[in-house]
Amino acid sequence: MSEDIRELARGFPAQSPGDWRELALGALKGADFDRTLVRTTADGIARGPVFFDRPSGSAPLYPPRNTYLPWAIRQSHGEADPAKANANILADLAGGVSEISLRLDEDGTNGIATASADEIRRALDGVDLSIAPVHIESGGLDGAHLLAEVLKRAPDIRGGFGLPPATPHAAKFAKHFPNMRLIAVDARSVFDAGGSEVQEIAFMACGLAEAMRGLIDHGVDAERAARGVEVRLAADADIHLTIAKLRAARIVSARILDAFGVTGVSTPIHAVTAYRMMTRRDPWTNLIRVTAAGFAAAAGGADVITIRPVTAALGRPTPFAQRVARNLQIMLQEESHLGRVADPAAGSFLHETLTRELAQQAWSLFQTLESEGGYEAAVDGDAFRKRIAEARAGHEKAYRSGKESLIGINAFPELHSRPVEALPGHDIGHDAPFEPIRFAAPFEAFRDAAEKHEKKAGHRPKAFLATLGSLAEFNARATFAQNHLAVGGVEVTGASEFADAKACAAAFKDSGTALAVICGTDAAYQAQASDLAAALKQAGAKAVWLAGRPIEGIGGIDRFIHLRSDRLDDLQDAHAILGVKA
Structure with a gap:
């Protein structure tokens, strides 16, 4: 049967890596191949979507494994x-x-x-x-x-x-x-x-x-x-x-x-x-x-x-x-x-x-x-410590921008997760050559500050989502903004199909918060974002953000948040606006 399969395969023309890449470029519709499909490790090793050959060289020497206890x-x-x-x-x-x-x-x-x-x-x-x-x-x-x-x-x-x-x-x-x-x-x-x-x-x-x-x-x-x-x-x-x-x-x-x-x-x-x-x-x-x-x-x-x-x-x-x-x-x-x-x-x-x-x-x-x-x-x-510090800084930058993710921390945070019991003390040794770190720690510090604020004020810090258009039009960016702010323990309110800027500003005023985030499509931003930002500030907003990359010609926006914006910078600003102290 295997010979039949090989015979069948011989009937197809041979394809080269270049042929595959050409098809991939067509599917990307103009997007950059390397930026879209190739990732690089901390050591600069490229990890493409497909590998077409195996390198020559000796394989690792493995000791025989015990069938009952392989490790x-x-x-x-x-x-x-x-x-x-x-x-x-x-x-x-x-x-x-x-x-x-x-x-x-x-x-x-x-x-x-x-x-x-x-x-x-x-x-x-x-x-x-x-x-x-x-x-x-x-x-x-x-x-x-x-x-x-x-x-x-x-x-x-x-x-x-x-x-x-x-x-x-x-x-x-x-x-x-x-x-x-x-x-x-x-x-x-x-x-x-x-x-x-x-x-x-x-x-x-x-x-x-x-x-x-x-x-x-x-x-x-x-x-x-x-x-x-x-x-x-x-x-x-x-x-x-x-x-x-x-x-x-x-x-x-x-x-x-x-x-x-x-x-x-x-x-x-x-x-x-x-x-x-x-x-x-x-x-x-x-x-x-x-x-x-x-x-x-x-x-x-x-x-x-x-x-x-x-x-x-x-x-x-x-x-x-x-x-x-x-x-x-x-x-x-x-x-x-x-x-x-x-x-x-x-x-x-x-x-x-x-x-x-x-x-x-x-x-x-x-x-x-x-x-x-x-x-x-x-x-x-x-x-050597400087080399480690450089690698660590690269990872920290990637976590801040979202290129690297820790689910539950800088991506898809759960604000109302149940606490897990642990016993007092440390679960790591004390004489390792280099001090251990956790990439989640800076993000968790914002969550800690938000909970401290909740205990003092009686409610979590919150932001208002000033949405433009229908649910289908604003939902993607509203969901992004909600998750982005939740990384720092900030809840959201709003996110309704408002009739106009006046209705949105009135709802913002009733929310009792100081931060508004405009969410909608690029077309809606071009047509309505400047007027909405002005109305929100007239209603008492200390700051108005926009969910999306910067767009020229839009006034009144204090910060743009998007998939690659610095999460820690954004959260530090949000906490300052909302009166959250570390």
Whole structure:
């Protein structure tokens, strides 16, 4: 049958990429091809609508996957009280989690209070460490020593001390714990600080090289050193880019190990859903983001995956939020069967192209970072931090203009969403190389200010939609204006089929607000907007905005809002007009 299909296909003329582009240009009806259909990543990699070829080059080296457990499900715990941490750990293990990650902190502010090894013993009471590996997520050298004290009677145990790459003491742990991972290269902190995919992989490469050099220099065999290093990468809701990033990271890490004479060993990749995409507002939208990120991590070949609870930006998770997080992974494994294929993206022109571009750029940046002083210079110096800041600024600009979206935050906000319960405290570690940020935070600050205003004034800040024409004519822009203002917690009123400017101005006066937004068609704007703006100001409007791009010849308009206008600038102005204070 397949031969019949091939024979049928031979009857059609061959089509080139140029032929497809010509047809696409016709469908665009004069719109610019690149501006309309091509997106660019933070690293300048073009993502077109169609890829016509796959690049040549070696595929990532994947270790064989266990049919029963294709990747380890690792959940993080940082409850201050060791007894509470223990109860949650046991619940996770009973619910399907296969590995445990501990956040340790001497005073319990950012993790389990661990003044001595006894607290770790209490947290791990009842845990069979021979089948449930324990890893230190944060806690530094002190935390590693405490875990070593707990494990000293079980030297063959598996797990990880989570030491940073530049830790000379790591070699001592290798001697006493032959199966433990010694060092964790926390490259996800680059991404969560706002950095790009290339920067994250390059920093991972620096950390891996630093770890290998340090261990080998202190007498650890190269192959044991390679098995003793784990890398942590962020998994984002951008599915295709995350898949390509993990594949590229595996290529780069294999190349580094090869430079140390190690072949046949694959650096374990621990993918953690990105903190920077998490939101406090409408946190159930986080469920969509972490599911997409978890899918991408699995399809990208992660050896270990941690899915953050949906409440990660609010505080520590409730048992329900923790259960949802672990169940997502079980669904990905046992219902979606993502672990049945070793490299599902192999052969895809899109993923192969992105993988190659990311790997090549990351290797080039890695070489630059090495020439600038390597891992420690990247962490302690200014040069790499400036690169991260530039990437972060690019993302922030894109979120402000709407080119990048966080559903529920800068797009389609829900003003009346139900609050979600979270426990006091922090759900992130405290010793990452770079400070994490959340892109939702500036927008959420406006929502906070609006709610504070509501409690004081008894009502939400509101704007009046001064609409022109029929519902069919003004509805699209009125809906846009409503969503645009809701990003900052501002409600709208009006939006009726007014008989004329006088009737609209009268309705505005009755609304009790100070801000009016004119909504209608371009033709209606040309014919009526100037007169309506004057009538609205006569009725007491402090400011009159117009929903649409600037149009010459229209007077009385104080601001134009549109799909690409700066949302934060617009909201700052709206709050000032409406008397909302931060």
